Amino acid sequence: xxxxxxxxxxxxxxxxxxxxxxxxxxxxxxxxxxxxxxxxxxxxxxxxxxxxxxxxxxxxxxxxxxxxxxxxxxxxxxxxxxxxxxxxxxxxxxxxxxxxxxxxxxxxxxxxxxxxxxxxxxxxxxxxxxxxxxxxxxxxxxxxxxxxxxxxxxxxxxxxxxxxxxxxxxxxxxxxxxxxxxxxxxxxxxxxxxxxxxxxxxxxxxxxxxxxxxxxxxxxxxxxxxxxxxxxxxxxxxxxxxxxxxxxxxxxxxxxxxxxxxxxxxxxxxxxxxxxxxxxxxxxxxxxxxxxxxxxxxxxxxxxxxxxxxxxxxxxxxxxxxxxxxxxxxxxxxxxxxxxxxxxxxxxxxxxxxxxxxxxxxxxxxxxxxxxxxxxxxxxxxxxxxxxxxxxxxxxxxxxxxxxxxxxxxxxxxxxxxxxx
Amino acid sequence: xxxxxxxxxxxxxxxxxxxxxxxxxxxxxxxxxxxxxxxxxxxxxxxxxxxxxxxxxxxxxxxxxxxxxxxxxxxxxxxxxxxxxxxxxxxxxxxxxxxxxxxxxxxxxxxxxxxxxxxxxxxxxxxxxxxxxxxxxxxxxxxxxxxxxxxxxxxxxxxxxxxxxxxxxxxxxxxxxxxxxxxxxxxxxxxxxxxxxxxxxxxxxxxxxxxxxxxxxxxxxxxxxxxxxxxxxxxxxxxxxxxxxxxxxxxxxxxxxxxxxxxxxxxxxxxxxxxxxxxxxxxxxxxxxxxxxxxxxxxxxxxxxxxxxxxxxxxxxxxxxxxxxxxxxxxxxxxxxxxxxxxxxxxxxxxxxxxxxxxxxxxxxxxxxxxxxxxxxxxxxxxxxxxxxxxxxxxxxxxxxxxxxxxxxxxxxxxxxxxxx
Numbered sequence: 001x002x003x004x005x006x007x008x009x010x011x012x013x014x015x016x017x018x019x020x021x022x023x024x025x026x027x028x029x030x031x032x033x034x035x036x037x038x039x040x041x042x043x044x045x046x047x048x049x050x051x052x053x054x055x056x057x058x059x060x061x062x063x064x065x066x067x068x069x070x071x072x073x074x075x076x077x078x079x080x081x082x083x084x085x086x087x088x089x090x091x092x093x094x095x096x097x098x099x100x101x102x103x104x105x106x107x108x109x110x111x112x113x114x115x116x117x118x119x120x121x122x123x124x125x126x127x128x129x130x131x132x133x134x135x136x137x138x139x140x141x142x143x144x145x146x147x148x149x150x151x152x153x154x155x156x157x158x159x160x161x162x163x164x165x166x167x168x169x170x171x172x173x174x175x176x177x178x179x180x181x182x183x184x185x186x187x188x189x190x191x192x193x194x195x196x197x198x199x200x201x202x203x204x205x206x207x208x209x210x211x212x213x214x215x216x217x218x219x220x221x222x223x224x225x226x227x228x229x230x231x232x233x234x235x236x237x238x239x240x241x242x243x244x245x246x247x248x249x250x251x252x253x254x255x256x257x258x259x260x261x262x263x264x265x266x267x268x269x270x271x272x273x274x275x276x277x278x279x280x281x282x283x284x285x286x287x288x289x290x291x292x293x294x295x296x297x298x299x300x301x302x303x304x305x306x307x308x309x310x311x312x313x314x315x316x317x318x319x320x321x322x323x324x325x326x327x328x329x330x331x332x333x334x335x336x337x338x339x340x341x342x343x344x345x346x347x348x349x350x351x352x353x354x355x356x357x358x359x360x361x362x363x364x365x366x367x368x369x370x371x372x373x374x375x376x377x378x379x380x381x382x383x384x385x386x387x388x389x390x391x392x393x394x395x396x397x398x399x400x401x402x403x404x405x406x407x408x409x410x411x412x413x414x415x416x417x418x419x420x421x
Numbered sequence: 422x423x424x425x426x427x428x429x430x431x432x433x434x435x436x437x438x439x440x441x442x443x444x445x446x447x448x449x450x451x452x453x454x455x456x457x458x459x460x461x462x463x464x465x466x467x468x469x470x471x472x473x474x475x476x477x478x479x480x481x482x483x484x485x486x487x488x489x490x491x492x493x494x495x496x497x498x499x500x501x502x503x504x505x506x507x508x509x510x511x512x513x514x515x516x517x518x519x520x521x522x523x524x525x526x527x528x529x530x531x532x533x534x535x536x537x538x539x540x541x542x543x544x545x546x547x548x549x550x551x552x553x554x555x556x557x558x559x560x561x562x563x564x565x566x567x568x569x570x571x572x573x574x575x576x577x578x579x580x581x582x583x584x585x586x587x588x589x590x591x592x593x594x595x596x597x598x599x600x601x602x603x604x605x606x607x608x609x610x611x612x613x614x615x616x617x618x619x620x621x622x623x624x625x626x627x628x629x630x631x632x633x634x635x636x637x638x639x640x641x642x643x644x645x646x647x648x649x650x651x652x653x654x655x656x657x658x659x660x661x662x663x664x665x666x667x668x669x670x671x672x673x674x675x676x677x678x679x680x681x682x683x684x685x686x687x688x689x690x691x692x693x694x695x696x697x698x699x700x701x702x703x704x705x706x707x708x709x710x711x712x713x714x715x716x717x718x719x720x721x722x723x724x725x726x727x728x729x730x731x732x733x734x735x736x737x738x739x740x741x742x743x744x745x746x747x748x749x750x751x752x753x754x755x756x757x758x759x760x761x762x763x764x765x766x767x768x769x770x771x772x773x774x775x776x777x778x779x780x781x782x783x784x785x786x787x788x789x790x791x792x793x794x795x796x797x798x799x800x801x802x803x804x805x806x807x808x809x810x811x812x813x814x815x816x817x818x819x820x821x822x823x824x825x826x827x828x829x830x831x832x833x834x835x836x837x838x839x840x841x842x
């Protein structure tokens with residue numbers, strides 16, 4: 001399309017498009033199904049559009065759970081010390097109950113201030129995080145097992161924009177432009193929902209190719225990295241749209257560029273260096289360097305935020321092992337933007353990455369019916385956390401090692417060796 | 422105090438005072454106790470002050486449940502028809518669980534648009550209300566039985582201010598002034614918490630006088646009204662501060678001017694006319710006229726909102742019977758302001774009133790230990806609703822009828838016949 005013919009879309013038009021994609025492509029709300037929206041109060045103008053669309057599309061009850069960063073900050077500033085070891089199981093258990101049998105879909109709007117808790121006591125932050133992870137274990141389980149349809153979309157808050165584009169007077173506008181582009185709703189896209197269909201088809205083709213290969217191991221090589229990530233026995237690849245247990249197609253991440261699967265939690269060996277900062281619980285963790293032995297992190301350091309990283313991998317035994325490995329070409333639109341978003345939803349779609357902690361049973365064959373014990377024997381990891389961090393770049397090479405030990409080139413200098421379709 | 426010596430207090434100072442009174446006099450948050458705040462997103466500047474103060478006073482976890490009137494309106498405009506017969510039991514049950522053993526105190530900030538749902542389908546509004554009442558039955562029970570400390574304070578939203586002071590360019594300022602004055606935090610009060618102590622002592626004295634009398638019946642006479650309200654056997658009078666089952670003193674209503682007790686739900690006879698409009702679920706109901714026989718409403722009409730009133734008394738059998746009767750002098754500060762607030766928290770403190778529906782076990786002797794059946798036999802009403810409406814004015818006379826049938830004058834032309842202390 002020639003620039004001259006591009007439709008002029010206002011911010012309001014673009015927010016409407018994003019709300020449409022969130023409701024239809026993202027959660028794909030079903031007639032009569034309830035919807036739970038989690039968002040910060042600052043995101044209210046998008047939340048209200050999403051609510052309107054969900055109801056117009058036949059949603060049952062839409063429940064908005066507004067967070068308030070100022071309220072969260074009050075807690076860390078003045079809260080009673082004993083309160084940091086507990087959370088709200090009554091609320092998380094309630095949410096889990098709402099989600100039973102896919103009765104309630106879930107949409108999260110992200111865009112929190114990456115530095116919100118940077119000046120707070122890191123030990124309290126880690127304790128609060130562990131308590132939250134414990135309280136929300138059932139909910140997280142339902143989400144990772146796709147017991148209901150869910151999605152995550154982004155909102156350009158002022159606090160986030162200032163971190164991504166420091167000093168820029170138009171930081172919020174620039175972040176919105178990046179979000180609209182990555183979410184395939186900007187003016188260059190004639191029909192966002194059709195664009196998502198084509199993109200999902202590409203990811204599906206890539207996923208099926210890898211699924212057929214059933215590699216034993218992925219071998220990552222690059223600066224500071226020589227890592228062999230064994231894949232779980234009977235692993236399955238995910239990417240793009242996914243189906244819930246009830247058979248509802250949803251896009252859990254808007255945007256998404258990755259294909260991903262389950263590592264074998266006892267067959268990861270070698271060393272790896274992070275290629276982008278990890279914004280976690282309000283702390284920015286940079287230049288992570290870890291060494292794995294038989295799946296377990298045995299050495300770890302970081303150039304910044306090392307204390308927060310140490311706390312993270314100490315949450316439980318599974319926090320030191322991998323639950324996900326994902327491949328993203330370096331030329332993906334988000335990577336090409338050259339922007340560092342300090343947010344996993346975006347940065348993980350700019351680069352290959354690994355995740356510490358809980359694995360997705362969806363990324364295991366028969367993952368929905370096998371017992372947790374069976375999945376564990378096949379190499380699937382268990383933990384209260386699931387935290388992604390980036391290890392890909394334009395300098396990374398990846399081989400797939402077949403079951404007979406042959407190395408097949410998958411990526412060179414961060415790009416797929418073969419096209420998707 | 423001379424006007425010249427009055428301190429100048431900014432809006433911010435006054436909001437801080439209101440937050441202090443809400444946390445300390447209102448809920449009286451205990452060390453390590455959790456706090457649940459229910460408020461509209463438009464009330465965020467007061468909510469954040471309350472949260473700060475609660476944490477500084479030693480609260481455990483403060484959880485804010487922000488409502489959003491726009492989201493509510495979306496539901497009534499576009500929601501799936503089947504959804505109006507259900508609510509969120511998973512959330513209400515969770516809140517009830519949080520409140521168990523007084524672990525979580527509750528603060529509600531009111532100030533909703535009284536006309537929010539005026540243009541919506543009244544049948545849907547009534548169905549949604551009944552579903553909400555059903556889902557929140559356990560929570561309401563815990564509140565009425567004082568199983569935890571709780572309070573309600575007010576916020577001058579723009580929508581509410583426009584209804585109270587239509588056409589006034591300074592409507593929000595005027596409503597704030599009225600709220601600050603009625604809540605005893607305005608500049609005329611040197612120490613709000615001390616002022617509340619003195620006010621509670623007055624209400625307590627009035628309460629004890631009535632408690633000692635153990636009247637059989639209250640007889641209301643005025644224009645359009647000749648109503649004999651039998652009082653429950655072993656009724657108890659409430660007013661001002663109340664004690665929870667755990668013994669925590671809290672002020673459930675900020676402001677409050679009333680003393681109240683439990684009518685006998687089978688011994689109310691005669692007719693009564695409302696003296697102020699009732700703003701209920703977004704509908705303003707005016708000039709209610711009902712006739713009671715043996716405790717039950719047998720005839721009902723209203724000058725406006727009659728359909729909504731009919732739905733209300735049809736929610737269940739107890740909705741046609743009284744659960745509360747309250748006495749407020751016509752000279753109370755709120756009544757003296759001459760302002761009609763279209764909000765029960767304020768208007769009920771300007772006039773004597775009755776409430777349809779659920780009774781308070783606190784207003785029955787041994788109410789905390791007696792079974793529901795015992796309380797019912799003694800005359801305490803049961804219902805999913807509890808809705809107050811005003812029957813007092815400067816023209817109402819009230820007699821207390823003793824057990825031997827003697828009439829003792831309590832109020833004449835809306836004023837107490839004897840002083841409080």
